[in-house]
Amino acid sequence: xxxxxxxxxxxxxxxxxxxxxxxxxxxxxxxxxxxxxxxxxxxxxxxxxxxxxxxxxxxxxxxxxxxxxxxxxxxxxxxxxxxxxxxxxxxxxxxxxxxxxxxxxxxxxxxxxxxxxxxxxxxxxxxxxxxxxxxxxxxxxxxxxxxxxxxxxxxxxxxxxxxxxxxxxxxxxxxxxxxxxxxxxxxxxxxxxxxxxxxxxxxxxxxxxx
Numbered sequence: 001x002x003x004x005x006x007x008x009x010x011x012x013x014x015x016x017x018x019x020x021x022x023x024x025x026x027x028x029x030x031x032x033x034x035x036x037x038x039x040x041x042x043x044x045x046x047x048x049x050x051x052x053x054x055x056x057x058x059x060x061x062x063x064x065x066x067x068x069x070x071x072x073x074x075x076x077x078x079x080x081x082x083x084x085x086x087x088x089x090x091x092x093x094x095x096x097x098x099x100x101x102x103x104x105x106x107x108x109x110x111x112x113x114x115x116x117x118x119x120x121x122x123x124x125x126x127x128x129x130x131x132x133x134x135x136x137x138x139x140x141x142x143x144x145x146x147x148x149x150x151x152x153x154x155x156x157x158x159x160x161x162x163x164x165x166x167x168x169x170x171x172x173x174x175x176x177x178x179x180x181x182x183x184x185x186x187x188x189x190x191x192x193x194x195x196x197x198x199x200x201x202x203x204x205x206x207x208x209x210x
Contacts, residue, residue: 016044049081147186152177
């Protein structure tokens with residue numbers, strides 16, 4: 001078990017008025033996370049994603065853990081406008097009230113990509129009825145797992161916006177999540193692209209051409 005303490009800071013004050021069309025037009029992809037920790041915007045997330053899609057952005061969403069454990073998310077209002085939904089195993093099971101990940105994915109019935117982070121079991125995805133399972137890159141000397149899920153998201157999105165196949169996106173997400181665990185603090189493993197790929201090759205036998 002682990003516990004986390006979060007200082008919301010500016011997250012408490014973010015509203016839909018801050019996410020203007022002018023700001024969105026400067027981007028090609030919109031990612032939103034920590035849904036349950038942002039009370040000022042959580043009721044407008046579906047509208048925000050809809051606006052992003054109207055402006056031809058790609059979109060992704062990681063709701064993350066609900067500290068209140070109520071799991072109130074209007075999936076029908078949000079997920080149709082989310083190209084990639086990125087929960088972890090515990091989160092999607094709690095959200096759907098199903099007994100395992102596979103049943104949760106079928107229950108969710110999202111028309112778009114859903115990828116579930118499974119920690120040291122890798123990741124499991126579904127798109128248009130097709131299932132994908134990609135094994136993890138295992139780190140035998142884990143320093144800190146905080147931020148590994150966010151790092152997975154970053155790796156997946158990095159490949160996704162390059163139009164890579166789903167399995168390649170999942171594999172790179174698994175890799176970046178694993179690299180996160182090689183240093184403490186959630187971000188300190190990521191100093192520059194060359195160093196990231198050096199760790200990938202030396203610690204995880206990753207080859208870009210694979």
